[in-house]
Amino acid sequence: MDLLLDAPWIHTLRFLIEVAATIAFALSGIIAAARKRMDVVGVCVVAFVAAFGGGTLRDLLLDQRPFFWIRHTGFIWGLLALCVCAMLFMRQRHFKPTERAMLLPDAIGLGLFAAVGIDTATAVGMPPIIAVMMGVTTGVFGGVLRDVLCNEVPQAFSDHRPYALCAFAGGWIDVALRQMDTPPWAPLLACVLATAGLRGLALWRNWELPAWRV
Amino acid sequence: MDLLLDAPWIHTLRFLIEVAATIAFALSGIIAAARKRMDVVGVCVVAFVAAFGGGTLRDLLLDQRPFFWIRHTGFIWGLLALCVCAMLFMRQRHFKPTERAMLLPDAIGLGLFAAVGIDTATAVGMPPIIAVMMGVTTGVFGGVLRDVLCNEVPQAFSDHRPYALCAFAGGWIDVALRQMDTPPWAPLLACVLATAGLRGLALWRNWELPAWRV
């Protein structure tokens, strides 16, 4: 197990998932901004907020500095390039990335961001309920801030499909495993698998969250 | 007077008002989210933001940690229970808490939250105008953030009934009493009474704030 922990491919895998999730979240921002007929500035800002807003809000609340995108400014350049490419490419081809194609990286990213958020909160001594909340915030509030900037009711609150709730459930599994004597990679992996699995199950089975009849 | 200050019922009273105000603010969030047909996740998040958003924004601006809801995680569990109960109860009975029933705890809560905000700002050495602003922020911005998440123009800015202004007036009374040689409970009490009294008077007399004819 220790071998597994120290294996460099684990870190490579985590990094690759992180990049894929950031791209998926940024693409969701590009699409939302384009739907509102924003210009290139709006597209870049909304993509940035969708990709980094959740983690930045978490770090603001936990008073953690520097932010992810300040430590790794390469991500900012990559994001700008992604936005420009997306605009050029999609103007020419009238191509729209299907939401379906983004569901998988989005679901895995949600789990990974939740696990990263829990890790950060636990490292500064937060109790379990706060750690889970920070995990959900990391995964969900990028999309919430994206929708606020686009002047929409946040999709995560109103499309009645389980999303934040999957991260909430995955987060408690993560926290529970941390209490036990597991190797350090186990909570991360369990959180990603549980969140993405629940999300996939919810989409496949068309689960609906209860709403309030007014 | 010293007896009064040290009397445990003072602290109990303040705590009870604080709980009542938090519940009133959370209920306003639940109702606003339900009107937008949000799902259970949206209802919980909006209720949370309505109840704790003002104090959290104040602490962010003043760089005070930990937040109220991180120090007292019991409030988070209570809020989740309140949301679930409200949804179950109101689905069955088609019952809507009348706005009228919430006016009293809301008005007292506004005054108390303002006094708590002024206390926090004064304790870190802020000048009077900033202390009063932080008091108003604590009382009002929970509702403002609630309305932003619900994609509405904030009610506190546009319903033309004095609300923030009552807290502003009560806040200056609080600050003035702090300058004098009064016992420590006097500013709190005066702020709550003045704010709630002005708010009640404004509602009873149908006072209207001037707007701008465009």
Next chain:
Amino acid sequence: MDLLLDAPWIHTLRFLIEVAATIAFALSGIIAAARKRMDVVGVCVVAFVAAFGGGTLRDLLLDQRPFFWIRHTGFIWGLLALCVCAMLFMRQRHFKPTERAMLLPDAIGLGLFAAVGIDTATAVGMPPIIAVMMGVTTGVFGGVLRDVLCNEVPQAFSDHRPYALCAFAGGWIDVALRQMDTPPWAPLLACVLATAGLRGLALWRNWELPAWRV
């Protein structure tokens, strides 16, 4: 050159531009709030957010305290007086400050706020890309937060006229001059002139930013 740097009129000029820009940004908030038929509380809050929101967000992200408006509380009193005067004056005269009259202080203010933001970020050791981002944030996010409070899609993202992009270009000139052996007032001046010049050119020539055809 050293004489120029130490000359008191340089500081007076910078201060006067700063006051003019703050007034221009506050007026944009007053007009936006009045269009939404907000009451006097809404007008004051939106004017405050438009004038100080960008710098406050930058200082939150960079963890810099105290904020500008806490260090100089005189600006708060001035802003309140401006709001009350604007409401009284405009109610009587049915007068609306033409957007055209505000374009000049707004353009110079954008450049100055960008330069101040870059200065703040550089002083705490941020890399160039972050410094430029913080400059653009200082100049642009006051207006973005104003539009979010007014429940509008932010104008800076959707009116297809270069605004943030002018500050972005001016910001890189500022950062480039800082790398060279120039006197300390040169980057500030170059950033203001380049930003305001580009903005003026864009308005004069009716430049349009590319949007995304969906």
